[in-house]
Amino acid sequence: MTFDFDTKVSRAGTASLKYDARQQYFGRDDVVPLWVADMDFPAPEAVTKALVARAEHGIFGYTDYPESVYESLQWWFRRRHQWKISRESILFCPGVVPSLYAAVTALTQPKDKVIIQTPVYHPFFTAVTDTGRTLLENRLILDNGEYRMDLAHMRRCAEDGAKVLILCSPHNPIGRVWRQDELLALLDVVREYDMTVISDEIHADLIFPQYQHYPLASLADDVNVITAVSPSKTFNIPGLGLSAMIATDPEQHQAIQTLFQQWHINNTNPFSIVGFEAAYQHGEAWLEALMVYLDETRRVVAEYCQTHMPMIKVEPSQGTYLLWLDCRGLGMSDDDLHQFFIEQAKVAMSPGTLFGEEAGAGFMRLNIAAPRSLILSALDAMKAAYLAL
Ligand SMILES: Cc1ncc(COP(=O)(O)O)c(C=O)c1O
Numbered sequence: 001m002t003f004d005f006d007t008k009v010s011r012a013g014t015a016s017l018k019y020d021a022r023q024q025y026f027g028r029d030d031v032v033p034l035w036v037a038d039m040d041f042p043a044p045e046a047v048t049k050a051l052v053a054r055a056e057h058g059i060f061g062y063t064d065y066p067e068s069v070y071e072s073l074q075w076w077f078r079r080r081h082q083w084k085i086s087r088e089s090i091l092f093c094p095g096v097v098p099s100l101y102a103a104v105t106a107l108t109q110p111k112d113k114v115i116i117q118t119p120v121y122h123p124f125f126t127a128v129t130d131t132g133r134t135l136l137e138n139r140l141i142l143d144n145g146e147y148r149m150d151l152a153h154m155r156r157c158a159e160d161g162a163k164v165l166i167l168c169s170p171h172n173p174i175g176r177v178w179r180q181d182e183l184l185a186l187l188d189v190v191r192e193y194d195m196t197v198i199s200d201e202i203h204a205d206l207i208f209p210q211y212q213h214y215p216l217a218s219l220a221d222d223v224n225v226i227t228a229v230s231p232s233k234t235f236n237i238p239g240l241g242l243s244a245m246i247a248t249d250p251e252q253h254q255a256i257q258t259l260f261q262q263w264h265i266n267n268t269n270p271f272s273i274v275g276f277e278a279a280y281q282h283g284e285a286w287l288e289a290l291m292v293y294l295d296e297t298r299r300v301v302a303e304y305c306q307t308h309m310p311m312i313k314v315e316p317s318q319g320t321y322l323l324w325l326d327c328r329g330l331g332m333s334d335d336d337l338h339q340f341f342i343e344q345a346k347v348a349m350s351p352g353t354l355f356g357e358e359a360g361a362g363f364m365r366l367n368i369a370a371p372r373s374l375i376l377s378a379l380d381a382m383k384a385a386y387l388a389l
Pocket residue numbers: 037094095096097098121168172200202203230232238243
């Protein structure tokens with residue numbers, strides 16, 4: 001089977017955040033949008049066909065979660081990640097970010113301390129601060145060109161009273177796929193201080209060759225781990241708004257369930273479940289081809305930067321379609337860096353400071369999930385701006 005990731009598909013008229021909100025976020029709409037994390041590739045054909053078939057039915061009433069949706073999730077994780085998920089541990093949610101908010105709210109009290117590892121996906125900050133909890137920043141260490149966790153500092157956070165850690169695995173924006181030994185060492189700390197981990201594994205399927213994702217919960221059954229997963233990043237269906245949480249501890253499961261009941265988000269919509277199920281059931285070959293394509297694109301970008309813009313270093317990426325560009329060599333302030341890419345290069349990326357005021361300073365996050373010709377044209381524009389510095 002062949003898949004086409006090269007053809008540019010116009011997203012005009014689809015109210016796409018990535019394209020249509022450029023003016024709002026970047027002050028101009030002529031920038032190449034390589035920011036928010038969705039892909040410019042159509043979802044697997046089986047997903048579209050399933051959605052069309054559902055649309056043709058014509059009745060779009062209140063919709064429950066059929067057993068087949070549970071089964072598709074269980075099947076996928078057993079097959080792809082050797083992780084056996086029990087039926088009773090699953091909770092559905094309209095997205096991973098809402099599930100982070102729900103887990104923090106259900107498992108902690110106002111002012112409780114919650115650890116996040118920066119630089120990290122920005123809603124990790126707000127899931128703690130918006131809910132009135134206290135944020136403890138456990139910065140990752142950039143050591144010889146590779147990020148690693150600072151477990152000594154994490155211990156100090158735990159001794160300071162933190163009971164919950166929000167883990168990003170694989171880690172957005174740095175593209176690390178945590179090794180098994182790293183996760184086991186993390187679990188030792190979690191176990192010692194009796195913490196709960198909320199593990200955001202939305203990028204679990206986007207892993208480059210030579211690396212392997214280990215669901216944290218599959219590595220220990222004596223530690224409380226709440227895992228958030230979704231086919232949304234994997235198959236480019238984030239707009240369908242459906243994710244799952246796996247909470248094995250009955251009390252924690254019930255606490256989250258109760259919140260969902262209070263918020264009245266126990267039902268879904270007819271398209272979300274159809275897309276979710278079709279993606280997991282029929283998307284595997286598409287995903288394999290996607291990762292081959294992205295692997296080549298990340299190689300092309302790294303080589304291009306090294307050859308033409310050596311002061312911009314691409315952190316080696318192990319997973320996700322987000323590249324972390326170390327622009328500190330340009331010697332600009334973060335405001336100037338942002339302006340440089342917007343005004344001179346006309347390329348819209350996410351500023352590193354979004355992921356941590358200090359931890360992300362001097363970095364930019366580049367989304368490479370678009371036809372390679374678009375990425376190359378953005379690189380050419382960046383190069384022209386770079387040479388004019
Ligand atoms: C780590 C991480 N979690 C969650 C999300 C978004 O999840 P959702 O759209 O399901 O709320 C993203 C999107 O970029 C992400 O990178």
